[in-house]
Amino acid sequence: MLESVLVANRGEIALRVIRACRELGIRSVAVYSDADRSAPHVLAADEAYRIGPAPAGESYLRVEGLLEVARRSGAEGVHPGYGFLAERASFADAVVDAGLKFVGPRGWTIQAMGNKTDARHRMMEAGVPVVPGTATPLADAHEAVERAREIGFPVLLKAAAGGGGKGMRVVQAEEEVERAFEGAVREASQAFGDGAVYVEKFLTRPRHVEIQLLGDEHGNIVHLGERECSIQRRHQKLIEEAPSPAMDPELREAMGTAAVQAAQAVDYVGAGTVEFLLDGRDFFFLEMNTRIQVEHPVTELVTGIDLVKWQLRVAGGEALDFAQEDIAFRGHAIECRITSEDPARGFLPATGRIRDVTLPAGPGVRWDGGIVPGLEVGLHYDPLLGKLIAYGPDRAAAIETMRRALDELRIEGVVTCIPFHRRTMEDSDFRAGTFSIQYLEQRPNLLEGELSQEARKAAAVAGALLENERREAFHPRVKEGFRTGTPLSQWQRTAWPWTNGS
């Protein structure tokens, strides 16, 4: 077992790793930028070191600075979390070269899966079904047109170095290919410093279903079932759940086996995820994420397996102490990503200082967050404030728990996407589980009317307050009852949410 681990990340995932360290008796070392001086992960860790100013390029992404902290603190291992350096092969190699353990797969595995065209090629060789399309970058717009014609429209142009939905273009017809190709190349060059673009079939109504994997250094690889991640905006996930409403044991077995095959092809060690598009009962490899994912808690809740603890154990050389047949699924879990984004404005990132936070609790509720009152939410880092996770014996129960928990959750001082989640939990298609990755595009009603709905609620409460005031003038006892029964501050909180920006 590792004795000490440097957590090369921030926010909720840093806190999540620190908690796992604490339970395993591992000394945790946090790092922070100037913007995070009093962030929760800094206070939670056993030790914390400043690594630079707020911009990530000068702090969380500076490999030398991180390795220097590892040396100074005497950390034995480095956990990269997700984002930042988590999928940079050169970072994994640098950690190992410095004589430390990298909590994740080997550098060459990250490299092999990091480039989408290389990964597609490798998966085809391993017999894993991939989305029909090219396995090499397109030479020019002319080739793009030819390949697109062969595949059949609509097609999707994608950046080989892609991530975060950048450099992607859906193309409906031949005359649009050239412009879309140039746009995709430009965006990919800007975002990744690599303009390589390839083309694949655009599936119109698939689901995004992914398989969680765990591997150890002794050659064991198991899958922990699937996560349904079709509720997305701009190709980025917002709500995830386990199991998928589209799943049955036979399909799970087939997808799980394909995912294990994919992992075996790259000698996978640690926690990883193979993402698929599921179209009817056909599934296609999309990519592999060689790290822990934001949505890992739903898998933990339905399997009872702590993925982050296993990441740490595996990095310390331990073998998995369970086999595929030992993994059982129980109940249903749903995660809502709580971001500082405004659904009414196309999920535009919002900024502000967190004034107050009321966290939900009670049966079936888990909060993985990294916010406290006073924390400044800026544009330096991604907008994820935390994750609200609900668990129940079945999907309907998990939805009810999520609804209740979303009502309890209040974040004041910055606009959040909480109202969007509330409405989604009410939506009949979401509740029926009959949705695809097009879900949000087909439901503008989930994004609009933010203010008007809140305003209606506020008007009703304001009216009630006024009515009470009027009655007080005539019936002093009503006044007393009102004061003791419903504290005014509570009423104000529910009544005028926009005064605190949420």
Ligand code: ADP
């Ligand atoms: P990134 O790495 O940029 O996030 P992914 O390949 O993981 O890109 O795809 C992100 C999302 O984009 C998927 O979850 C899915 O919603 C959509 N997508 C990707 N490829 C296709 C495709 N061939 N057809 C339809 N949708 C796709």
